């Protein structure tokens with residue numbers, strides 16, 4: 001007898017769980033498989049900022065030169081582990097091709113639409129489900145600049161996203177001090193983005209997964225997908241160590257691990273893991289109330305996660321969850337160039353590392369894979385995966401339902417690289 005296991009979502013991070021949320025009312029059986037625990041990938045210890053303000057793709061003019069300078073400094077925010085790896089070399093080549101004015105402008109336009117739409121969807125999700133207790137707040141983000149050069153670049157970026165409708169407000173150093181007394185007095189200025197938000201990222205994914213479970217979605221942990229078997233133009237079997245599934249639809253939302261899965265069916269997905277760190281503190285030494293980006297140091301600050309979390313660095317190291325103390329120290333000392341407080345009083349409660357899934361042009365892939373009619377990939381959200389969770393989940397559900405998409409998915413096509 002023909003077995004139909006409905007929609008199988010592979011990967012239970014923010015993208016997979018938001019997809020399950022939007023598919024849970026679709027009327028088909030939905031199952032989420034994760035190789036570990038739900039929400040324990042990149043969605044776990046990240047900075048938890050929901051940031052339409054940040055809609056400038058990682059691939060932008062000038063980034064290659066800056067990256068080359070940083071590469072030789074072991075404490076810089078960017079690092080590539082030197083190694084011969086064909087996928088990495090091809091990715092870097094495509095990345096360099098994407099670092100031009102025209103592509104960046106198109107990227108900004110696409111990202112602003114995705115991120116602002118997603119912020120609206122977050123508000124809808126929170127209004128509809130007040131039991132989601134994850135400290136969600138939409139009270140803005142402050143970009144802080146130490147140098148005149150950084151501030152001038154920041155103003156330029158605010159104009160770029162501003163031309164697509166993202167509101168911002170410039171602040172002098174004096175205004176910064178009044179707004180956020182936890183900042184040092186020797187900074188240059190800031191830009192405040194009132195429409196950004198923040199939350200506890202893991203609490204959100206964990207609680208949303210419980211919500212979708214209560215609506216009938218099956219959540220299976222410790223179920224690593226080892227193989228995908230194609231028959232004709234369909235995924236016929238999904239193989240895990242304990243079970244085999246016969247999917248009606250397969251959705252790959254496996255973050256930085258997604259290329260390992262697409263390879264099983266011969267589809268190349270140019271996604272590199274971009275490692276980052278976060279350091280969480282209790283509140284004893286710091287008195288910060290505003291979410292911030294410490295711009296030159298590229299460090300995010302989120303004050304609502306049972307304390308304060310700092311996050312930063314982007315390293316192309318492959319999948320590697322080892323902790324390099326020099327990087328951790330670089331984040332801690334980098335933050336102290338902006339924040340007041342005595343580091344001796346801080347108690348570090350957690351040091352974490354995670355893998356952002358990054359495409360060469362910095363935009364996600366949300367698309368069907370050619371020649372396989374029941375497969376959708378949704379990954380490559382880079383530094384904006386938390387921000388773009390809801391808009392991605394809704395887009396996938398619209399593809400499954402055969403409905404026209406609420407947003408233009410053309411810039412997110414699988415075959416664009």
Ligand SMILES: Cc1cc2nc3c(=O)[nH]c(=O)nc-3n(C[C@H](O)[C@H](O)[C@H](O)COP(=O)(O)OP(=O)(O)OC[C@H]3O[C@@H](n4cnc5c(N)ncnc54)[C@H](O)[C@@H]3O)c2cc1C
Nearest residue numbers: 011013015035041042043046047049225255276385386387
């Ligand atoms: C330091 C840092 C700070 C960040 N800060 C922010 C921020 O402030 N705002 C923001 O918007 N974004 C931020 N991000 C980015 C964000 O964390 C990611 O873009 C997002 O979490 C990606 O979500 P995902 O669901 O695609 O991947 P993940 O959360 O990594 O989930 C993928 C899941 O797939 C599972 N999986 C993998 N392979 C298999 C398999 N074969 N079978 C079954 N399951 C599998 C994994 O176990 C994992 O749970 C940050 C990232 C880092 C590293």
